[in-house]
Amino acid sequence: MGERRRALAVIVCLWSLISLSGAARLGSGPKQTLEVQKHLRRLNKPAVKSIQSPDGDVIDCVHISDQPAFDHPYLKDHKIQMRPNYHPEGLFDENKVATSTKERANPINQPWHVNGKCPENTIPIRRTKEDDVLRASSVKRYGRKKRRSIPKPRSADPNLINQSGHQHAIAYVEGDKYYGAKATINVWEPKIQQSNEFSLSQLWLLGGSFGEDLNSIEAGWQVSPDLYGDNNTRLFTYWTSDAYQATGCYNLLCSGFIQINNQIAMGASISPVSAFRNSQYDISILIWKVKSKMATILTN
Template sequence: MEEPLLLLLIMLLAIANNLAQGRLVTASLKEEKLVIKRQLELLNKPAIKSFVTKHGDILDCVEINKQLAFDHPLLKNHSIQMKPSFKITKRKGLNDNSSTILTASQLLPKSMRCPKGTVLVKRIQEEDLAMAKYSKLFGVAFLISNSSSKLVYPYNDPPPGVHNELAALVTSTQNTGATAKINLWSPSVTPNQYSDVSFFVGNDNGIVTNTLITGWTVSNPHLYPDNTRLYTFWTRDSGKSTGCYNALCPGFVQTSQTVTLGQTLSPISRHMGPQYFVHLTLQQDVKTKNWWLLYGEEKVGYWPKELFDSLVIGANKAGWGGEIQSPVSESPPGMGAGHFPEENYRRACLMKYLDLFAPQGFPAVKDLNYYLTKPKCYRAMYGKYPVNEEPPEGDWGNFVFVGGPIGCKD
């Protein structure tokens, strides 16, 4: 009888231990959910009015002076700038009459409009917080790299077991902004992957990197099934402790009632079919030193000068390209349209009308370098059509094709 009793006692102890462990796990999960709930309460400010889009986003109309930006300690006494002092200018001689540039008015139906005194803000959900896990090298790596085409990563190494690949065209030209019309695509990703096409402006004061980035990104397929979204990223210290994606932290001052960070961009391009673009601009107001984000001619908002140090005096680099991130255990996602740049229009992702800004006008896009971390898989290809030769669907100005196929591992 002793042996059966001993076995029974061991089984009871095991069950008790499992129950105790289960209680600990449950308590830990509850604590984690409580932390996330509190974080979302801090990020999402009270809404005067809200909408639910056809993509499932919740868009809030928040009082402009009560938005998240002003939780930043450096912006407690900040005076809101409703519009930049610069005029939105276009380079003469470029002829892009394409109807495939998505305007701000196309993003939302007329019924979704915010009351006066409020701005449009995408409500942050629990799944949005996952953006913070992605290592942001695009724009940071180029500023801290040497003058060769080889990138070095002294600050923002990708996490262990993660691929972070870049393909871009970078210029070392002093500027007060950059712009591009970016081809919209939607590469497939898993819950642990990320793919974007974007451009940056930045300045390195020799110690840390100040960077601003904008473009489109695809991530979180469970929350956003293959949705392509407007995104931004900013940092003043190479991404070590300052800045964030979109509005996951205080900083960006929203001024628009029709375009907001994280918004769905639709429709997207189809291989050998219709092509769609968004026109994005990062430009400094040289009077206030604030950095503005423009969607076409829509003034989305700005990053106040207080957030930066070296970017206050302008940028010394800019670049256009793509980035992917994936666990090494998974088949990597495609970049851009999932096709190599050499496959050209309607197959590869096109960024056209690449330009820079300066107080005296448009500086030449020169001193260009390719930065390719894995050229067998992801590439960029620069071009400029001769005067007597026109590309499909109007002039492209300076342009670059960028991308690479899904599943490429050399």
């Protein structure tokens, strides 16, 4: 988040729906095809094992040191830290964990789990397909959000904001003594009527000013046909260090986010999901600062 002290806004974004009229799609032609294929080779790393998911995804078990994060020159000699050197108080209290496990009768899984699991020292990565990249406005912008300004909330009460078709209800706190946040989020599968709309629920941490130096870390679930090609509810992460201008991306679609867990695939579907007057399912997400870094963990 930077060396100097900055205010941190912790936002729980309850619902978000955006309609992007006239969304551009990557053009066709020999040059574009070659560019797409090169990008796919960069994203889809050699797999130790591949698992076909019932929902149509292919999950590649990639050696932990071969993940996309290490394509960045600054991470060339990075030593992977398998466990954070600091945990928030009470996070791994054995009694609390045991109680939580007993109370959770409906655990959330990902569909690909039924056909296998990734070995130790590998991480599961959703394989990017050619159609995924072709839905983007350009190869460079694939997996990135559209450049936009972030409106600063005006009150600490939950409120509905509508800006350029982007509607979201939020509840938040801000200050300079926060080092992370945790949220338990109910998981649904909202119906998306147009392919260029999306809906999500997320935990959202912002640092810096609400300008070009804005730092953002986001995690939760989303339904995004434009990004994934279907209406499945999917687990996601996102980050940016310059207000979505040139840095950051979803999941593992660029360098920066280092994954160590071999059981959870970023961008993969979540199942089952909640239904009206029926069983309810949720996920708990915790994000906290470890020295100069931020750690993200899906706790349930």
